[in-house]
Amino acid sequence: MTVTTAKEATAKDAAGADAQEEDLLLEHQLCFALTVAARSVVGAYKPVLEKLNLTHPQYLVMLCLWENSPRTVRNISEALAQEPATISPLLRRLEAADLITRQRADGNERALAVELTPKGAALRQQALRVPGTMMERLGLTREQVAELHASMMGLIAATSQ
Secondary structure (H helix, E strand, C coil), rough: CCCHHHHHHHHHHHHHHHHHHHHHHHHHHHHHHHHHHHHHHHHHHHHHHCCCCCCCHHHHHHHHHCCCCEEHHHHHHHHHHCCCCHHHHEEEHHHHHCEEEEECCCEEEEEEEEEEEHHHHHHHHHHHCCCHHHHHHHHCCHHHHHHHHHHHHHHHHHHHH
């Protein structure tokens, strides 16, 4: 059995207080690191996506549609964890670029079905280079990307409860 002296207990309390003070440093804030990292990574995508004539939010919509087309606006908004009102302007711009079409869904007059055009489907071939280009730009391996992704998905799950 270990006996703690009063001096050791005081030192331990001081160390705990110092740790709490350290916790409030900006550089130790998870929210700060995530915000800056997200902004930086999305910024790194910009020149890569410009070659596809897509913004980052448009790219995310196209990723959804390359996985499954047609999809409803609600389905896209759920997949992207965005409100339908946020997705709608993106869809209008993608439609104006002849990458998608929007029309009433069969059997549900209130739902809009979003579908790739042949031009939108063909753009997928060019987009196949984006993940590899981004890994190279960020200096990450496929395994490191998978680990980061798993960590971020864990944070998303933890904050969704």
